Amino acid sequence: MGDTHLLAGDRYARELERHLTWLDTFTPTALGVLSTASGIYTYLGVRSLLDDPGALTTMAALAYSIAVSVAIFVFWSYVIRLLPALRSAASRVGLFLSMALGCVAIIAMSSWLNAAALAGSAAVEQHMAQTTQRYQAALERVHANAVAGQSLARDVARVRQSFDDLSEQEAGGTLSGFAGRGAVFRVLTQKGAELEALETQILGAEEPIAVAFAQGNAILSRMRGLGVEPGGIENRTVRFSEEAVNLAGLIAQLRQLNPAPLVARAAQDLSEAAILPELDGSTAETRAGQSSTITSVLSLVDQRASTLLGAANEVISAPGPEEVAYTPISTADAVILYAGNFVPAWAGAIAIDLLPAVLVFILMVTQAAIRSGRGETVTDDSMTVGELRAALAAADALQGPASTPRPALIRPAPPPPEVEP
Numbered sequence: 001m002g003d004t005h006l007l008a009g010d011r012y013a014r015e016l017e018r019h020l021t022w023l024d025t026f027t028p029t030a031l032g033v034l035s036t037a038s039g040i041y042t043y044l045g046v047r048s049l050l051d052d053p054g055a056l057t058t059m060a061a062l063a064y065s066i067a068v069s070v071a072i073f074v075f076w077s078y079v080i081r082l083l084p085a086l087r088s089a090a091s092r093v094g095l096f097l098s099m100a101l102g103c104v105a106i107i108a109m110s111s112w113l114n115a116a117a118l119a120g121s122a123a124v125e126q127h128m129a130q131t132t133q134r135y136q137a138a139l140e141r142v143h144a145n146a147v148a149g150q151s152l153a154r155d156v157a158r159v160r161q162s163f164d165d166l167s168e169q170e171a172g173g174t175l176s177g178f179a180g181r182g183a184v185f186r187v188l189t190q191k192g193a194e195l196e197a198l199e200t201q202i203l204g205a206e207e208p209i210a211v212a213f214a215q216g217n218a219i220l221s222r223m224r225g226l227g228v229e230p231g232g233i234e235n236r237t238v239r240f241s242e243e244a245v246n247l248a249g250l251i252a253q254l255r256q257l258n259p260a261p262l263v264a265r266a267a268q269d270l271s272e273a274a275i276l277p278e279l280d281g282s283t284a285e286t287r288a289g290q291s292s293t294i295t296s297v298l299s300l301v302d303q304r305a306s307t308l309l310g311a312a313n314e315v316i317s318a319p320g321p322e323e324v325a326y327t328p329i330s331t332a333d334a335v336i337l338y339a340g341n342f343v344p345a346w347a348g349a350i351a352i353d354l355l356p357a358v359l360v361f362i363l364m365v366t367q368a369a370i371r372s373g374r375g376e377t378v379t380d381d382s383m384t385v386g387e388l389r390a391a392l393a394a395a396d397a398l399q400g401p402a403s404t405p406r407p408a409l410i411r412p413a414p415p416p417p418e419v420e421p
Contacts, residue, residue, distance in 0.1 A: 013370040020366060027080070031073050031356060038110055038352050039069030045113025048120055048331040068110045075102050076356035084363035087371075099357070106353045113332060114349035119342040120331025121233045126338045128227040128240055131326050132220060135247050138321035139216045142254045146209045148315045149260035153202040155311050156263065159304045160195035198266045202259045209257050212250050219247045237328050244326035251321060264312035267305045 043065035050057045079099050086092050116123075226240045329337065339346060 016366055016370050020363075027359070028077070031076055031080075034352060034355060035069040035072040035076075038072055038114060039065040041114040041117040041349070041352070042068045042110050044117035045115075045120070045332060048116055049113075072106060072110065072353060075106070076360075080356060080360050080363060083360055084367040099360070103354055103357065107350060111346075111350045111353050112336065114352060115339075115342065115346050116330075116332035116335045118349055119345035120335055122345075123334030123338050123342060124233050124237065124329065124331055125227050126341055127329060127334050128223070128237070131244065131324070132223045132227060134322060134324045135223070135244065135251075135326075136220050138251055138324050139213070139220065139247070139254075141319065141321040142251050142258075143209070143213045143216075145260070145315065145318050145320065146205075146254050146258045148318060149258040149263070149312075150202060150206055150209065152259060152263045152308070152311055152315065153199055155308055156195055156199045156202060159308060160192055160199060162304070164192050194266070198263065201262060205257050205259050209254060212254050212257065216247055216250045216254070219243050219250065223247070233331070241326060241328055248324070251324075255321070258315075260312045260315035264309055264316060267309035267312060 043061050046061040046064050047058075050061060079095070079102070083092070083095050083099065086095060223240060223243050226236045226243070229236060335342060335345070
């Protein structure tokens with residue numbers, strides 16, 4: 001019963017060996033095809049990193065890709081031959097660590113360049129699209145701040161109108177009791193004129209802000225078109241950089257057109273700078289009334305200035321636009337930067353380099369099955385004629401010269417056929 005089990009296991013092992021013998025006929029060719037394909041994509045990735053289109057650059061990229069192909073072929077040839085043949089656990093662990101280190105080296109020198117060749121242009125377009133979104137957010141934010149600064153014109157107009165009303169009342173003698181255009185009237189008209197000039201400046205910035213915002217939207221539209229436009233990515237990135245510089249200038253211009261800082265400075269001047277006219281009352285009592293009214297007017301000016309300053313500071317303290325600067329990047333850098341968006345490309349680039357590892361594991365399982373089928377016995381049931389002759393010659397040499405020479409391994413010729421008379 002045991003002999004029958006050993007015989008069946010031996011037949012099972014020999015069957016697997018026949019399969020491995022047939023597979024060995026094209027395994028090196030398959031490794032060569034995979035390493036060559038990886039070298040081609042590596043060449044494309046290297047060419048995307050080198051700016052000089054000269055012959056020397058082409059030769060350098062070609063040399064690097066050939067070196068990568070040879071390294072991948074030799075590495076996997078070593079592993080696919082040696083690792084399945086090892087039997088001890090320590091040797092297998094050591095070669096496993098060597099294989100892991102080699103896989104990391106292959107990814108470092110080839111896989112990321114393969115990914116750059118597969119999805120480099122798409123990654124650069126992704127970078128352009130995200131940069132466009134950041135520029136759009138910055139443009140909208142700075143425009144919103146400028147519009148908020150423009151809204152201060154209503155506050156300025158309200159304060160100006162209050163001074164105009166007070167000046168009319170003073171002209172009728174309601175405030176100081178001295179009818180006419182005296183000292184109090186001149187103070188009121190002075191502050192009203194300052195506020196009117198400020199209001200005119202704020203309203204004058206309305207059209208430049210609208211024009212700059214429209215130009216910024218037009219630039220953003222062109223930048224979006226460059227992100228999806230067909231054609232070479234190098235020319236598009238150059239044009240995109242030019243549009244990004246123009247848009248950055250418009251954003252800076254919109255930031256300067258914001259009238260909120262102007263209102264803040266004018267509010268401070270409104271309360272701090274006041275030219276007091278000479279009291280022109282005919283009597284001491286009238287002049288005392290004018291002085292008291294001017295003091296009240298200046299107190300009112302301080303209150304109005306404080307209100308304007310608070311409104312202006314509220315606009316100034318609003319979150320400003322993000323500082324955006326477009327930095328052109330290569331296809332390889334873009335693939336690494338946006339690796340999460342191009343998982344299929346990365347998977348394909350790594351798989352083309354590390355696919356032989358699957359063959360290694362298949363061979364390990366098959367060799368283990370062969371050893372399990374044969375057990376501890378070793379069968380040498382396949383010998384060539386040359387190996388048999390060498391074994392017999394060695395046996396004759398061990399027996400010595402006195403031994404009877406062994407007959408040659410030549411089949412005797414058949415006897416000649418008898419010829420009938």
